[in-house]
Amino acid sequence: MSEHRDIDITVNGTHHRQSVPVRMTLADFLRGRLKLTGTHLGCEHGVCGACTVLVNGRSARSCLMLAVQANGREVTSVEGIAPTPDQLHPLQQAFIDNHGLQCGFCTPGLLTTLIEFLRDNPDPTEREVRVAISGNLCRCTGYEGIVAAALDAARRMRAGNGQTGGASA
Amino acid sequence: MKPPRFGYHDPETVGEVVQLLGTLENNKLLAGGQSLMAMLNMRYLLPDHLIDLNRVTALDYLRESGGTLQIGAMTRQSDMEFSALVRKNCPLMDEALPHIGHRQTRNRGTLGGSLCQLDPSAELVTVAAALDANVTICGPQGERNVAFVDFPLGYMTPAVEPDELLTGVQFPIWKAGHGYAFVEFARRHGDYAVVSAAALLEENAEGKVTRVALALGGATAVPLRMTAIEQALLGNTVSESLLRELCETCREIDAMADVHSPASYRRQLATSLSRRALLLAHERAVAARRTPPLARDGNQSGENRS
Numbered sequence: 001m002s003e004h005r006d007i008d009i010t011v012n013g014t015h016h017r018q019s020v021p022v023r024m025t026l027a028d029f030l031r032g033r034l035k036l037t038g039t040h041l042g043c044e045h046g047v048c049g050a051c052t053v054l055v056n057g058r059s060a061r062s063c064l065m066l067a068v069q070a071n072g073r074e075v076t077s078v079e080g081i082a083p084t085p086d087q088l089h090p091l092q093q094a095f096i097d098n099h100g101l102q103c104g105f106c107t108p109g110l111l112t113t114l115i116e117f118l119r120d121n122p123d124p125t126e127r128e129v130r131v132a133i134s135g136n137l138c139r140c141t142g143y144e145g146i147v148a149a150a151l152d153a154a155r156r157m158r159a160g161n162g163q164t165g166g167a168s169a
Numbered sequence: 170m171k172p173p174r175f176g177y178h179d180p181e182t183v184g185e186v187v188q189l190l191g192t193l194e195n196n197k198l199l200a201g202g203q204s205l206m207a208m209l210n211m212r213y214l215l216p217d218h219l220i221d222l223n224r225v226t227a228l229d230y231l232r233e234s235g236g237t238l239q240i241g242a243m244t245r246q247s248d249m250e251f252s253a254l255v256r257k258n259c260p261l262m263d264e265a266l267p268h269i270g271h272r273q274t275r276n277r278g279t280l281g282g283s284l285c286q287l288d289p290s291a292e293l294v295t296v297a298a299a300l301d302a303n304v305t306i307c308g309p310q311g312e313r314n315v316a317f318v319d320f321p322l323g324y325m326t327p328a329v330e331p332d333e334l335l336t337g338v339q340f341p342i343w344k345a346g347h348g349y350a351f352v353e354f355a356r357r358h359g360d361y362a363v364v365s366a367a368a369l370l371e372e373n374a375e376g377k378v379t380r381v382a383l384a385l386g387g388a389t390a391v392p393l394r395m396t397a398i399e400q401a402l403l404g405n406t407v408s409e410s411l412l413r414e415l416c417e418t419c420r421e422i423d424a425m426a427d428v429h430s431p432a433s434y435r436r437q438l439a440t441s442l443s444r445r446a447l448l449l450a451h452e453r454a455v456a457a458r459r460t461p462p463l464a465r466d467g468n469q470s471g472e473n474r475s
Contacts, residue, residue, distance in 0.1 A: 002174045022177035022219075023170055025210070044171055045207035049273060058247070058276040064206040065277065068177060069223055113273060134358040135271025 007071040011036065012080025020067045026060075027051045029067035030077055038078040038108045042137070049136035052109035053077045059116045078108035081115055091115060091153040100149030102140035110136050114150050122158055126151060172209040179221040183228070183307055183336060186220060190332045191309055193218040198334055200243060200282030203274045228281070228336055233258055237303075237339040242281025246293075250275060258342045261299060261349040261367055265292040268351070271359045281335045287325045287391075289425070290361040294321075295386030296351065298394060299367035300340045308333035321391035343380070347371045348454030350446040353386070354438050356429070362387050363430045364438035368446035370407070372454045378402045383447060388424045388439045395419070395443060407451040416444040 003022045008015070011034060020029055027044075030036045030053070042048035044063045051062045054076040062077075081089045091114055094100065101107045110133060117124070117132040124132070129150045130143070138146060178193070180186050190196060197216035199205055200223075208214045222228065228243035231252055238258045240249065249255050250266040269275055269283070269292050283293040284304070297304075302317040306329055320328050329335055343349075353365035364387040371380035381402045383395040398415045405411065417440060424435035 003176055005177065021170065023172040023174060023209075025170070025172065025206075028170060044210050046203060046274060049271070052273050055276075059273040060277050061203075061273050063210065064202050064274075066172075066177075066202075066206075066221075068179075069202075069221065117272065131267075131358055132272065135273050 005068045005071070007068055009067070009070050009072070010074045012076060022066065022068050024067045025063050026053070026055075026065040026067045026070050026075070027062035029070075030062060030075070033067075036077050036079050040105055040108055042105065047137070048106070048109070049113065049133075050106050050109040052112045052136070054112055054116060057116070059113050076112070076115075078111050081111060089115075090156040091118065091149070094149040094153035094156060095146070098149035098152055099141065099145040101145075106136055106138040110138070110146060114153070118150070118154050118157060122154060124151070124154055171212070172206070173212050173215045175209075175216050176218040177221065178218060179224045181224045181226070183225060183334070186222065186225060186334055187307060187309055187332065189218075189220050190334065193220070196220055198222060198285075200285070201245065201274075201278040203270065203278040203282070204286050204288075205282075222281075222334070230337075231255070233342070236342055238262075238342055239337060239339050240280050241337050242284075242335045243279050244281075246270075246275035246278045246280065246283070247272065249280065259300070259340055261351055261369060262293075262296050262340070264349065265296045265351040265365075265367065268292050268353055268355070268359075268362070268365075280338060284320070284338065285327050285329060285335055287321055287327050288361065289324065289390055289392065290363070290365065290387035292351070292353070292362065292365060292386070294392050295365050295367045295384050297338065297340070298386075298392035299369055299382045299384035300343075301382070302341075303339040304335060305337045305339070306333050307336045312336070318394070324390035343369055344371050346454070346457035347380075348450035348452070348457070350449035350453065352442050352446045352449070354442065364388050364435050364442055366439070366442035366446040368443075368450040370402075370447065370450040370454050372407070372451070372458070374458070376406050376455070377404055378407060379404075381447075383443060385419075385422075385439050385443065388419075388422050388435050390425060393422065398443065398447075402447075407447070409448060412444045412447050412451075416440050416447070419443050 004019045006019050030039045040050040042050040046061045046064045053062045129147050196218040199219050199221045228241040230241040256263045283291050297317045304315045348370035350368045353362035355362045367384045369382040373379050381399045385393045419439040420436050424432040426432040
């Protein structure tokens with residue numbers, strides 16, 4: 001019987017109290033226990049970035065963190081970034097409008113990574129965006145659409161609107 | 170679940186950590202987890218006990234005191250990256266930090282974890298070597314201080330006993346306006362550097378070198394201080410031709426080899442990167458002499474964040 005611990009954790013604004021095996025990663029907790037399968041697991045050793053979530057507002061690889069370490073913390077996964085269930089975050093809309101995803105496997109990690117990045121750098125250069133997403137591997141689109149989406153989202157968020165299709169090229 | 174079974178302990182004080190280290194067999198300290206968690210997921214390591222340092226808040230600090238920058242072992246790399254104290258007092262470290270992994274890993278990765286993992290290519294290891302950092306280690310007998318030159322015992326082996334932990338690091342602050350440069354070559358941004366070079370340079374009003382440090386990471390199993398180059402520069406005026414000549418001695422380094430880079434390639438990188446780092450440090454020292462301190466602070470932060 002492996003060791004368990006009770007944890008209190010807030011995920012996307014909802015509080016959870018659960019007993020978890022101490023060796024369970026935060027990623028497995030989100031996916032397996034809370035059924036929040038938007039957090040994707042690619043490599044499970046911190047290279048691909050697909051499992052990136054925000055812990056107390058800071059991006060982290062949820063495969064390199066134990067669920068028990070998130071005790072008392074606030075976690076935001078990709079399911080928690082849209083303002084309402086029927087409205088997309090401007091970053092999500094920009095990904096759609098700029099062909100920022102194809103298969104979508106890397107997208108949750110890119111979105112959470114970019115939420116933090118654009119919060120700290122509202123007006124980034126293309127070079128800065130490329131460095132910011134250097135820890136997220138995408139195997140379909142070749143990053144061009146992703147970078148364009150990030151820059152477009154930055155413009156929309158600076159303009160203070162999340163409206164679709166309104167961004168200038 | 171990928172990690173193996175282990176007992177989990179999350180003490181809140183250094184004293185409790187030392188006590189656990191002394192009583193738990195086959196234990197492992199968990200700092201930021203950006204290397205250890207990956208190794209657990211792959212089951213390269215099978216510890217019976219994990220001692221998590223993330224609740225030991227006393228190890229998370231960053232302050233300037235007595236001519237040194239003092240940083241706690243559990244201070245996150247991203248907190249160092251965005252610290253005005255680091256930028257002002259230790260621009261070399263400020264320049265090196267963005268090269269460490271990615272934002273997501275720097276948000277978790279710690280100074281102490283990086284130094285104790287002691288990967289020969291780790292940026293903070295090279296920076297600590299260049300700055301002659303002083304490492305504080307705590308064990309059952311209390312605290313002891315180790316000069317960084319004595320810290321690496323060998324490849325990825327720090328001078329920390331099984332019943333001890335690294336608690337903090339003191340980095341000597343160089344004179345305001347000193348030259349500095351951190352350069353590295355990696356196959357992709359965020360990868361471990363194949364070779365990195367950290368240079369520090371103080372020059373007097375006549376442009377003579379009064380103090381200098383050059384450290385190489387990734388070339389050898391432990392960080393390498395190029396003391397012969399440092400000695401040759403002292404009292405001299407830096408020029409590109411002098412650096413070119415002095416850095417040729419890097420071709421004699423007994424460099425490591427791996428599947429990506431043979432020793433000859435590492436020697437070539439060591440030669441080029443040493444020259445580039447020293448030249449950039451020199452150019453910055455010259456620029457600092459020509460610029461009043463107030464304007465210089467503004468310029469530096471702008472340059473580093475661009």
